[in-house]
Amino acid sequence: MSKLIRVLVAKPGLDGHDRGAKMIARALRDAGMEVIYTGLRQTPEQIVAAAIQEDVDVIGMSILSGAHNHLFPKVINLLKEQNAEDIMVIAGGVIPEDDVSFLKEMGVAAIFTPGSTTTEIVQFIKEHVEQ
Amino acid sequence: MFDQEKLSEFKTARKEWESKELQKSLSRSAERKETFKTGSGDVVGRLYTPEELEALDYMSEIGLPGQYPYTRGYQPTMYRGRLWTMRMYAGFSTAEESNKRYKYLVDQGSTGLSVAFDLPTQIGYDSDHSLAEGEVGKVGVAIDSLEDMETLFDGIQLDKVSTSMTINAPASVLLAMYIAVAEKQGVAPDKLRGTIQNDILKEYIARGTYIFPTEESMRLITNIFEYCSENVPQWNTISISGYHIREAGSTAAQEIGFTLADGIAYVDAAIKAGLDVDSFAPRLSFFFNAHNDLLEEVAKYRAARRLWAKIMKERFGAKKPQSMMLKFHTQTGGSTLTAQQPDNNIVRVAIQTLAAVLGGTQSLHTNSKDEAMALPTEDSVRIALRTQQIVAHESGVTNTVDPLAGSYYIEAKTKELEDKAMEYIKKIDEIGGAPKAIDAGYIQQEITDAAYKYQMDIEKEEVIVVGMNRYRIEEKAPQGLLKVDPAVGEMQKKKLVTLKEKRQNRIVEERLNALKKACEGTENVMPYILEAVKAYATLGEICGVMREVFGEYEQSVML
Numbered sequence: 205m206s207k208l209i210r211v212l213v214a215k216p217g218l219d220g221h222d223r224g225a226k227m228i229a230r231a232l233r234d235a236g237m238e239v240i241y242t243g244l245r246q247t248p249e250q251i252v253a254a255a256i257q258e259d260v261d262v263i264g265m266s267i268l269s270g271a272h273n274h275l276f277p278k279v280i281n282l283l284k285e286q287n288a289e290d291i292m293v294i295a296g297g298v299i300p301e302d303d304v305s306f307l308k309e310m311g312v313a314a315i316f317t318p319g320s321t322t323t324e325i326v327q328f329i330k331e332h333v334e335q
Numbered sequence: 336m337f338d339q340e341k342l343s344e345f346k347t348a349r350k351e352w353e354s355k356e357l358q359k360s361l362s363r364s365a366e367r368k369e370t371f372k373t374g375s376g377d378v379v380g381r382l383y384t385p386e387e388l389e390a391l392d393y394m395s396e397i398g399l400p401g402q403y404p405y406t407r408g409y410q411p412t413m414y415r416g417r418l419w420t421m422r423m424y425a426g427f428s429t430a431e432e433s434n435k436r437y438k439y440l441v442d443q444g445s446t447g448l449s450v451a452f453d454l455p456t457q458i459g460y461d462s463d464h465s466l467a468e469g470e471v472g473k474v475g476v477a478i479d480s481l482e483d484m485e486t487l488f489d490g491i492q493l494d495k496v497s498t499s500m501t502i503n504a505p506a507s508v509l510l511a512m513y514i515a516v517a518e519k520q521g522v523a524p525d526k527l528r529g530t531i532q533n534d535i536l537k538e539y540i541a542r543g544t545y546i547f548p549t550e551e552s553m554r555l556i557t558n559i560f561e562y563c564s565e566n567v568p569q570w571n572t573i574s575i576s577g578y579h580i581r582e583a584g585s586t587a588a589q590e591i592g593f594t595l596a597d598g599i600a601y602v603d604a605a606i607k608a609g610l611d612v613d614s615f616a617p618r619l620s621f622f623f624n625a626h627n628d629l630l631e632e633v634a635k636y637r638a639a640r641r642l643w644a645k646i647m648k649e650r651f652g653a654k655k656p657q658s659m660m661l662k663f664h665t666q667t668g669g670s671t672l673t674a675q676q677p678d679n680n681i682v683r684v685a686i687q688t689l690a691a692v693l694g695g696t697q698s699l700h701t702n703s704k705d706e707a708m709a710l711p712t713e714d715s716v717r718i719a720l721r722t723q724q725i726v727a728h729e730s731g732v733t734n735t736v737d738p739l740a741g742s743y744y745i746e747a748k749t750k751e752l753e754d755k756a757m758e759y760i761k762k763i764d765e766i767g768g769a770p771k772a773i774d775a776g777y778i779q780q781e782i783t784d785a786a787y788k789y790q791m792d793i794e795k796e797e798v799i800v801v802g803m804n805r806y807r808i809e810e811k812a813p814q815g816l817l818k819v820d821p822a823v824g825e826m827q828k829k830k831l832v833t834l835k836e837k838r839q840n841r842i843v844e845e846r847l848n849a850l851k852k853a854c855e856g857t858e859n860v861m862p863y864i865l866e867a868v869k870a871y872a873t874l875g876e877i878c879g880v881m882r883e884v885f886g887e888y889e890q891s892v893m894l
Contacts, residue, residue, distance in 0.1 A: 217454070217466075217469065217470055218454035218455065218457075218458055218466060218467075218470050218544075219454065219470075219474075219543070220538070220541075220542050220543015220544055221543070222543065222583075223582070223583050223584050223670070223786055226783050226786070226787075226894055227786060227787060227790050229894050230783075230787050230894055231787075231790075233894070239894075241892060241894055242892070243890050243892035244543050244890055245466075245543075247466070269454055269470060269473055269474050270470075270473035270474060270709075270710075270819065271469035271470045271473060273469070273821075274468060274469025274470075275469055298707065298708060298709070300708055300709055300813075300816050300818075301812035301813065302812070302816075317674055318673065318674040318707045318708075319673060319674050319675050319803045321793075321794050322790065322794065323794060
């Protein structure tokens with residue numbers, strides 16, 4: 205039997221919009237993954253520490269406040285510093301097309317913008333996490 | 336509501352119709368779906384008739400506009416007398432930039448201001464705080480001190496406009512800044528008109544910009560009620576908000592049930608603090624969402640008005656009619672907008688505008704078509720404002736009061752939503768009131784369940800969202816979205832350095848100490864906050880003192 209995929213769903217920054225994060229967390233859980241949800245107002249340091257401690261395969265972050273260009277790269281850099289870049293980072297929220305390519309260059313594996321389905325996200329994770 | 340004899344004639348006629356015409360039609364071709372549902376997932380009947388309203392008493396349940404229970408509106412003439420306030424929520428970047436946007440909106444016919452603050456301001460951090468990094472000026476304007484507030488309202492006479500401020504945990508501080516700016520303009524506090532959101536319970540439930548624990552937050556709120564009833568009597572001291580509860584995924588019934596339950600908690604807290612219900616209740620206001628199911632939404636506003644009137648009269652024994660009148664602001668539903676084919680959002684907003692107006696709103700913000708992607712540009716805000724103006728001046732719906740009243744469906748739906756909301760209120764009462772129900776996670780869980788069901792319905796295409804899960808096209812990335820200058824954070828930091836050099840730091844310190852003592856005791860803290868603000872203590876310093884004394888709220892995390 206293959207190991208269950210473990211995902212940390214996190215809300216970085218001060219943004220309080222957690223509907224998306226909660227929907228994703230539930231959908232991933234319903235798809236058979238192990239999900240840890242952080243709740244609001246997590247610093248990049250807290251997110252990376254939780255990801256390492258919980259030994260997750262994936263970090264999924266959601267931001268709707270416009271602080272994505274600042275906070276997502278910080279998480280990626282911290283993962284590198286801690287030799288944990290094998291943890292895949294995916295993200296979602298209100299993220300303009302212009303910023304998507306920048307964030308992908310920085311190392312975000314995929315960005316799911318409004319209108320994405322939970323099915324696509326589940327599929328993406330299953331395809332990209334080595335089990 | 337109807338003559339018994341006529342009603343029984345009707346019932347016979349209906350049975351006959353069902354067995355003949357209806358049967359024939361259904362046998363020729365079935366209906367499109369087995370069940371038809373509202374936007375909130377409630378089953379809708381095929382036909383509504385006098386039979387569905389048999390038990391409804393017109394005078395006690397519907398009545399006349401301006402009369403208890405205010406189902407038809409709280410004023411006798413409604414929009415024949417005065418249109419709703421067209422109040423566009425705006426604010427981004429610095430106070431200078433936002434001030435320009437306000438002047439533009441007023442030029443374009445906006446009749447009230449509505450200030451959006453950035454997240455650090457809403458959570459009581461100055462722009463130079465480490466947690467503010469990347470967030471300064473993003474979702475609203477950055478306000479660090481009275482100086483920023485003076486810039487924000489530069490050239491706007493505060494006795495001429497009404498201003499709504501979406502501020503909750505630090506509402507007392509921003510209100511104090513507003514009063515101080517007015518004073519500098521020579522405008523007395525009793526001339527000020529506007530609203531602070533000041534609704535902490537829905538921050539715990541759905542919006543997330545809380546600072547202090549529940550009890551201390553409720554104290555700040557009742558301090559504001561008391562201070563304003565004496566000094567700023569025309570100010571709406573709270574805007575009890577269902578908007579964010581709905582955006583988080585609730586149904587229409589939950590939106591009003593949970594919001595009125597929050598309302599009950601505020602009234603309870605103020606009465607417990609020794610205030611007379613009729614001294615503060617007339618200044619309570621509400622804030623609801625407008626989603627796409629036009630008729631369900633209209634019924635929702637009417638149900639909320641009737642239910643609140645009954646609660647104030649029967650539960651709290653209010654005597655003044657003004658204490659029983661539910662007055663509300665509406666914003667169209669942000670979560671209904673699609674990033675796909677964004678022009679379609681103009682149509683959605685138009686339907687939602689009609690819902691709010693047919694439901695008797697006192698003020699309205701219409702969202703812009705690009706808001707699923709970014710803050711709106713000036714052009715898209717103008718279309719959103721024009722949508723209101725078209726409904727106001729061209730649609731004809733403003734010519735008569737509560738025009739959908741008496742529709743069998745609307746009246747039946749109003750009753751159904753009132754009953755469902757009351758069920759939620761009863762459940763919350765059983766748990767021990769809204770604050771306890773929030774601590775227990777009951778309200779959040781109900782909302783998340785509803786949101787998840789809706790998401791799954793979209794993915795199964797049981798709910799159709801045009802352009803998103805049906806009628807899709809290939810699209811290019813949208814052009815010309817508004818971008819906030821990333822240098823805003825640095826600009827605000829520099830302003831803070833200069834401010835701290837030129838103000839009298841000894842006085843700041845004294846006033847912050849006095850505030851701290853007041854927080855530790857039982858006095859009303861408002862006068863102390865006002866004094867600190869006037870000495871140019873920053874928002875972060877003032878909230879810092881309160882954080883020290885009150886501690887911070889800890890969210891109960893649940894899925």
